Amino acid sequence: MAAAAAPLAAALLAVLLALAAPAAAEIRATAIRADPRTIIPLDEFGFSNQGVLELNVTGIAFDPPASPDLDLSMDVSSAMYNVDPVTGQRAYLSVGSSALPSIYFLFCVVYAALAAAWVSILLRKRTAVFRIHYFMLAVLVLKGFNLLAEAEDKSYIERTGTAHGWDVLFYIFSFLKGISLFTLIVLIGTGWSFLKPYLADREKKVLMVVIPLQVVANIAQVVIDESGPYARDWVTWRQIFLLVDVVCCCAILFPIVWSIKNLREAARSDGKAAVNLMKLTLFRQYYVVVICYIYFTRVVVYALVTITSYRYLWTSVVAGEIATLAFYVFTGYRFRPEVHNPYFAIDDDEEEAAAEALKLDDEFEL
Numbered sequence: 001m002a003a004a005a006a007p008l009a010a011a012l013l014a015v016l017l018a019l020a021a022p023a024a025a026e027i028r029a030t031a032i033r034a035d036p037r038t039i040i041p042l043d044e045f046g047f048s049n050q051g052v053l054e055l056n057v058t059g060i061a062f063d064p065p066a067s068p069d070l071d072l073s074m075d076v077s078s079a080m081y082n083v084d085p086v087t088g089q090r091a092y093l094s095v096g097s098s099a100l101p102s103i104y105f106l107f108c109v110v111y112a113a114l115a116a117a118w119v120s121i122l123l124r125k126r127t128a129v130f131r132i133h134y135f136m137l138a139v140l141v142l143k144g145f146n147l148l149a150e151a152e153d154k155s156y157i158e159r160t161g162t163a164h165g166w167d168v169l170f171y172i173f174s175f176l177k178g179i180s181l182f183t184l185i186v187l188i189g190t191g192w193s194f195l196k197p198y199l200a201d202r203e204k205k206v207l208m209v210v211i212p213l214q215v216v217a218n219i220a221q222v223v224i225d226e227s228g229p230y231a232r233d234w235v236t237w238r239q240i241f242l243l244v245d246v247v248c249c250c251a252i253l254f255p256i257v258w259s260i261k262n263l264r265e266a267a268r269s270d271g272k273a274a275v276n277l278m279k280l281t282l283f284r285q286y287y288v289v290v291i292c293y294i295y296f297t298r299v300v301v302y303a304l305v306t307i308t309s310y311r312y313l314w315t316s317v318v319a320g321e322i323a324t325l326a327f328y329v330f331t332g333y334r335f336r337p338e339v340h341n342p343y344f345a346i347d348d349d350e351e352e353a354a355a356e357a358l359k360l361d362d363e364f365e366l
């Protein structure tokens with residue numbers, strides 16, 4: 001029985017450790033069936049000084065019963081929470097995540113304000129509005145609803161330990177937001193509706209790769225969140241998610257590179273140096289900003305999660321949301337509808353200067 005007790009003790013021990021980066025901390029029921037692992041970690045949770053762990057283990061069985069390599073089966077239901085020392089209320093979110101509902105709600109209000117501002121711009125500059133500007137509005141609104149669902153989801157978990165269905169809404173809006181944002185970056189990158197009213201075949205192919213991959217990424221995200229960090233296939237799903245995310249991030253850069261190449265070629269042939277230089281600068285800038293956005297929200301935020309104490313986990317969420325907000329604002333500002341198109345007010349001096357700049361530019365490839 002000593003050998004049999006080892007995995008159980010290890011499982012209990014692992015659950016007691018307060019670790020960084022807790023996923024969805026809540027009331028959880030885990031069914032462990034014929035598990036050969038010697039250590040079965042269950043969950044991560046950031047306890048405060050008043051932390052409580054409830055753990056009910058039933059139906060423990062070993063298989064085969066008389067062999068040294070035992071597979072363990074058991075049903076574990078766990079609840080982890082911190083107790084407020086003043087009110088005595090239970091808080092089911094990790095100590096570093098308890099601020100998240102308010103943070104998400106705050107950002108949701110910011111996006112609502114941005115959406116309202118965007119609507120007023122669209123109404124005022126009605127003659128200069130392209131279809132892509134309505135698409136930008138849709139992206140803003142979906143991002144706002146996504147944050148609202150996340151705020152509700154987290155606040156229900158904080159108060160009751162379960163999400164009460166808000167997680168489903170959160171997944172739906174995450175999915176829609178992901179697809180619409182990637183599509184928007186691709187559409188802007190191709191110059192669709194600004195530079196040309198159609199999509200070339202290879203640009204459509206990028207969308208046909210990115211959209212199904214987003215579906216896969218979202219399924220992986222649901223499995224990752226719902227199963228907890230120590231489920232058997234968690235690592236596999238995590239890897240699928242990261243791989244798909246990297247592929248999507250790379251794929252959305254291609255259309256911008258193609259547009260930059262096209263603009264350079266056009267600059268050589270059509271003799272409108274100033275206009276082309278302006279567009280070229282805009283698309284180059286966008287390319288750099290998209291890379292910064294991807295780098296910050298994937299790499300820097302991940303690094304922050306790793307290096308900050310579990311008590312300050314919310315700081316990495318704030319950093320990621322601020323970067324995302326900056327990206328949305330930049331995109332909206334640089335590609336806003338403009339009635340007085342600067343492309344038409346260019347004199348000869350400017351034209352010559354631009355031609356010189358383009359010549360110089362040829363010496364530095366992207």
Ligand SMILES: *[C@@H]1O[C@H](CO)[C@@H](O)[C@H](O)[C@H]1NC(C)=O
Pocket residue numbers: 027054055056077078079
């Ligand atoms: C564990 O069992 C006790 C007694 O039956 C019950 O009150 C408690 O809610 C259970 N906890 C969990 C997390 O299932």
